Amino acid sequence: MHRTLRALLAAAIVMATFFPTDDAAQKKDRFYFERLGYAHWQVPTHRKVVALTFDDGPDPTYTPQVLQLLAENHDQATFFLIGRKVSEHPDIVRQTEFLGNELGNHTFSHRHLAHMNTSELAGELDQTQNAILQATGQKCKYFRPPRGYYDEPSVLTAHDRGYPVIMWSWDEDSRDWQAPGVHNIVNNVLKHVHPGDIILMHDGTGNSKQTIAALRKILPDLHKRGYQSVTISDLLRSAERIEAESK
Ligand SMILES: [Zn+2]
Structure with a gap:
């Protein structure tokens, strides 16, 4: 009897060690934040839509070229803007929005979030929102952290401010900021494309020549495969439709 009790106790300790309670086991990773709806990496949808996204603009040389290519191909995209640059080029921001594209918040200074506390981040989000509001009369809805760095405090700070x-x-990083060659950028985007993908590109890194050349191939090729690029809001709406259909 004594031995049985001791064996049970040992088993309980092993269980507690290897199978901790829900709270302790809850890793605050991608899936945790996706379940809460606080962050999105890709969107479940049946429709052949993707969301091209362009970071680090507006840029007076490259953003107008991206806008023209999108318009020629009847595509739309989302531009995650650096607030400081919005103040410098409000006309480009207005044009981006006027053409049916969506604007997003990419902080004011583009500093790495690991070097910012939450009140600094909140301040940068507000400053950028104000710059976008001044340029367009509209508020932006989404936030993309510089370099895609996130942790619990930053996700919660963004959430508190409504973003x-x-x-x-994961397989849609064009790596265009490294200028790996047009062919490689095209390949990085098209090789694994599937419905609901969010695709990372850049129009504001200072030299986005290869991005422009790649886009000339990517947009028609997406269409040949039956895809269209839409804004993040449209992409999320197509996911809501799936949920509604399955109810
Ligand atoms: Zn960036």
Whole structure:
């Protein structure tokens, strides 16, 4: 009897060690924040839609070229803007929005979030929102952290200010900021494309020549495959439709 009790106790200790309670086991990772709806990496949808996203603009050289290519192909995208640059080029921001694209918040200074506390982040989000509001008369809805860095305090700070965090599909990083060659950028985007993908590109890194050349191939090729690029809001709406259909 004594031995049985001791064996039970040992088993309980093993269980507690390897199978901790829900709270302790809850890793605050991608899936945790996705379940809460606080962040999105990609969106479940049946429709052949993707969301091209462009970071680090507005840029007076490259953003107008991206806008023209999108318009020629009847596509839309989301631009995650650096607040400081919005103040410098409000006309480009207005044009971006006027053409049916969506604007997003990418902080004011583009500093790494690991070097900011939550009140600094909140301040940068507000400053950028104000710059966008001044340029367009509209508020933006989404936040993308510089370099895609996130942790619990930053996701919660964004959430408190009303922003879902928008990341990108794990296999849809164009790596265009490294200028790896047009062919590689095209390949990085098209090779694994599937419905609901969020695709990461850049129009404001200072040299986005390869991005522009790649986009000339990517947009028609997406259409050949039956895809269209839409805004983040449209992409999320197509996911809501799936949920509604399955109820
Ligand atoms: Zn960035």
